[in-house]
Amino acid sequence: MDANTISHILLPIDFSESSLNAFETGVAIAQKNNASVTIIHVQDNTFEYDHTNLHGNHKIEDNFGDVLNALADAAQLKLGKVPRLIMGEGPITASIVNTANKYSCDLIVMGAHGASGYRELFIGTNTYKVIKYASCPVLIIPTKKKFKQFNNVLFPLKPLPGVLKKYDLIRCMTSNNQETSLEILCLSSKINDDDEQLFEYLLDEFKERTEGVPTKVSSQYSFGNNIAEIILKTAEELRSDLLLLTPSIDISNKQFFIGPYTQRILHHSKTPVLVIKRNN
Template sequence: MALEQMIRNILVPTDYSDASLNALESAIDIARRNQSLLQILHVEETDGEHLGPVKLPLSDHAREVAEAMAVGILQKHGIGAGAIFQKGFAGPAIVQTAFEKKSDLIILGAHGASGMREQFIGTTAYYVVKYAHCPVLIIPEGSKWLDFKNILFPHRTSFGSFKRYEFIKAMSSDQRASIEIFALSVDSDTVEGHALELMTHRLNEGGKLPAITLSVQFREHKNIPREVLDRADRMQADLLVLSPAVDVINKQFFIGPFCQRIMHHAKMPVLYVR
């Protein structure tokens, strides 16, 4: 499948907070690179718990703003965009809308998705990551993330994480981008190491894809979340890709403890791909 077809439909929930608007900027750039349709979702929660500091509480006004944003994106960037307005609980509304609209990617602001501030993601973002049928990209507030050139992909060979590589490639437009496969293993089996090297060579065939570097890190009773976070900091990663393969347990609607800890403490955008 061609890269421009990997991400055809992007859903961006917004509550008009700075964090969610920052995520929208990232979404615009990804949509432009992939020729995607951008759908802006505003959820007015009915239980009194907002997505974040909603600046425009009136439904009619919020609808008008979302529609104006969609029109502005089309006029300024040439990206097809639409506005969706829902009422209900934020997390389920986002997940259900993404399913109904057949979204290929959901992009959330790290704190715009929840009023909670004590960790990287709040309850709404966690719910979306857990239950969404498609990949979820969480953008931290405070910095602009308009392209991804240093991508870290923690990986376990036995779970077939390389199937997610095509999607990861579509996240970056820079042919000089580096995707580092940070291998996680239960032991130092050299057969697994050779398998990783062979797969990396196959992925690099063709010459037009982002470069892949291979770093093999065997667990051997070490702290896997800390190892991943330290590696991301050292390589100045601007995107950290997680999948159920980071944890030994791989079940539907389950986010393992390793992924949870990494997501809560990461300083860069996190892409969760099932």
């Protein structure tokens, strides 16, 4: 994937409100980037779903093919191209991750909660596992909220090499017509002159990267060890509509590791979260 483009988006659908909202967001991002879309619905036979969202007391399994085709038609009208439609059975996480790999998807957009009734304080198990094992970035859309574009982005970071490259994907998601506010949240465990100098360098780099783009870059510093709480509180105070999480939040070289700060943010964020891991 070219770091500056999105050409193929995977949209997992389980007919929950959360996944349908994520579908709308994914189609909007695809429309902005002239990207292709693959829609996937996986029926896990080890779990019995009671899908009543769209058809009253009737289980959606009885006619999910018709509903998926209707979603594909709606996407085609907006994109001017026919989405790929995949319907299958098996392990949900593996099916989504393998499909993303097979078709070289640049982004997965999915709901925070699935149709199987997880507590609202925590993201669904399948969503969490997709984040953990996917080879591409994953955008998580909270339940009961719709997002067609993002104009108020929060980017928490620590001064680590390569952290700026993770920002490039945001350009593919923000509005071309409205000014985007980009808040850089500089995180450090304690006041450190070296870190402050590195942050100043990074901020200058950000301003150079956004030159000619309608983006307002601002920053703030936060010192302390309660990183997850700091990020969640800042996102709420700023009314951010997109939160970018990168490996700089939890340092680890393990391939499928999601650190405790990232886990807590994923479970409790009321803001859409874009997760870009070290291997993305």
